Amino acid sequence: MAHVLVPAGSFNCLGGWVLDTQFVSIMGGPYLLAHGLGKPVSDALTTVEFPEPGTYHLSVYTSNWTFPWKKGYSPGVFQLSVNGEVLSPIFGTHEGTWDWEYGGTVDVSSTTVQLALKDLTGFEGRCGFLYFSTEKQEVLPLDPREIFSLYREAKQPPLASYSFDFVVVGGGIAGMCAALCAARQGLRTALIQDREVFGGNNSSEVRVWLGGLTNLKPFEGIGNIVGEFEQERIGHYGAENQADLYEDARKRSILEQEENLSVFSSAILMESRVDGSAIASVLAWQYRSDALLRFEAPLFCDCTGDGALGSMSGADFEVTTNGHMGMTNIWYVEKTDSKVDFPSCPWAVDLKEVEFPGRAEVKDVYDNQREMSLGCWFWESGCELDPIVYAEYARDLNFRAMYGAWDCLKNHDHDYPNHRLGFAAYIGGKRESRRLLGDVILTKAEVMADRPYKDGCIPSTWNFDVHYPDRRFYAAFHEGDGFLTKDYRERYRTPYFIPYRCLYSRNISNLFMAGRDISVTHDALGAARVMRTCGMMGEVVGYAASMCKTLGVSPRQLYEKHLVKLLSKLQALENREVPKPNVKVQMHNDQ
Incomplete structure (x- = not known):
């Protein structure tokens, strides 16, 4: 045959x-x-x-x-x-x-x-x-595993093997900062990203702005690398949120110019091989070139956001399957010089008889109206669904909500006659899924009580900010799925320093993590998840990985035997902060 x-x-x-x-x-x-x-x-x-x-x-x-x-x-x-x-x-x-x-x-x-x-x-x-x-x-x-087996059998793709000191999986802000920091500390580092574009939620594919403060005492140098990836200009809402603001090419150039850093884009993590309690190697599928890549290293870091490497390797994790923060696909409309038609979408969410942000004079959570309310962060779905199993369902619900809203506005209300859909992100901006468990699982109560940890080193400054379906628009959820949310916030004394022990797995001995998959509870993630904070986690992991190699210890042993050295290293870093004129604005807007 x-x-x-x-x-x-x-x-x-x-x-x-x-x-x-x-x-x-x-x-x-x-x-x-x-x-x-x-x-x-x-x-x-x-x-x-x-x-x-x-x-x-x-x-x-x-x-x-x-x-x-x-x-x-x-x-x-x-x-x-x-x-x-x-x-x-x-x-x-x-x-x-x-x-x-x-x-x-x-x-x-x-x-x-x-x-x-x-x-x-x-x-x-x-x-x-x-x-x-x-x-x-x-x-x-x-079955996805059987499909991958069919692919390997039918294509017989070439296999390339690599050996590194440190392998980072996930090329968002946390992963970029972890990889760049480790490489500059002398580690031969690999950064594996499943997209051609780097930056994750802060890329032109997703278009979410950075949040959180960096370079705070006594760790004034933590945030330096985050600063290198800062975008010069920002545009939060509507058609001002353009692709060029995210400087994708510049981000990638910074990574590719680093001598000790090897960048592998369009490479999807497929398998992890565990020896005892440690990851021995991972296998990635570089789908544009039809090649398989195997990476061996003594240290790994999960910056996938979804905890993909950790869960694949048997790391302990938690996931909130109902009542968690959801996924947004940013979209906007733009005005043209002439009338623009749009097809009827009977398969979309029917919104003709209900209110929603952007329709008539309906106000959103910031009292914005009209096109400034269409497709913003609060067009968010999946809060009641398993964020892994139903991820595509949630993204597609966002599509159906967008198309239903635009069909209603154009063909029922006869509004926005000269407008067209200008952009819609097909890559979802996730806020929460798996959280890998470390030796400390940071809770909201501890942060609210300002309980210090002796290994606290990553400043958290964003409010407790969690999202749930917005009660004002329950009539729009007549199919049973929510897709418009509201933020619920609480303040705490800032900065609160997230402990180092949240950044490594409690049962996979050579696995770090940085980003929204670190060891915190659902509520605590509401403060820790924003991207400047995640980037600083990556920086700390990069320094820690370097010390693990130099001292011949595991991530846990670095805490147990050499915490003073780690903290001294982090406190000795000088502030090279890049000016961020947008910080004040961002601290009063959501994502």
Whole structure:
């Protein structure tokens, strides 16, 4: 039997499609997303070598993404072109989410085949894999691990092995700061990021501003590296929140210019090998080049936000599955010089009979109105759902809320006649998921009581700031899922210094963590989660990792035997703070 597997992540030219890597643990791989905001996107193209000419059965791994809410609709559909001939099947129409749709037979006359994905709607059609086989496959895998096994068997991707002193997984602000700090301390460091873009929530893909204060006594040098990644200009709301504000290229350049730092982008963590209580190696899938990468190191750091490396390695963790902070997909509208139509979206959330921010004179949590209220941070979903299992569901609910609101405004209210959807983030801005457990699990009560820890070293200055569905808009949640939130805040004496013992795993001996997956409770995360604070966690981890190598100790042993040395090192750092004219503004806005 001859067969060919074509992963969406390896298409040569994406055209107008985008690559979504957020949900690999749910559905099995990166997928191409037709994120056209209601306008069909240009074709994704690739060239594939077949083992032999002949007649092949085609199966397409795709999702009818609105099926969990609305039966009988298929808003995200596409066709496949083979050597310039458009096949008749329309994909994305089955009754369910991720599954293999049979596409009939394809006659291949040459071993070199040109493929094109042809979007039909611009409404979030998605394709994960194409599978061609000379024998019809009645059953193809749906379990993500089995899909990865199919990929390895069918593609036989090359495997490259690396050895480093320190491996950081996750290229958001925390991961960038951890990796850069460790490299400058002399560690041969690897930074693994599942996107081409670095910065995480503070990238042009998500567009969340930095929060928190840095460079505070007695650790005046903690925050120096965060300062290097500061953006020069900010734009919080509406169409002012433009991509160029996030300086993606400059962030990446800082990382790539560091001598001891090796950067691996478009690389998804797939496996962890544990020897006893320590991580021995991790395996990443570099999906754009169809390669596997193995990394060995004595020390690792989980900066994935979701605690992906820790959970994969057997680290203890907690997750609040109901009543946690949710996910936002920032979006905005922009005015044009002429009338702009928008298609009806009967599969979206029906908002015609309810109030929502941005409609008429309805005010949001800051008393803003109209377009300044559309698509802001409080368009947030998933608070009542498992943030790992239902992550794609939550993101897609955000899509349906956005499209439903815009359909209502344009086609029912006949408002915003000259406006169009200008931007919508398809990468979700998460606030909370897994929290890896360390030797200290910091609680809100301890922070409120200003209880000091002798190893406190990361200043927390953001309010306790947690989000729950906004009661004012419960009528909009008639399907049962909330997607508009309100922030609930409490102040405490600042700065409060988060202890070092929150930054390493209590049961995986060589695992650090930095970012929103550190060892705190749900409520305490409301203060610790903002990105300048997360970046300082990364800096502390970078210094600690360097000392672990020099002293030949584990992260826990560094605390037990050398805490004075660690704190002395951190306190001796000089302030090289980059001026931040936006800090005062940011401390009074949310994210």
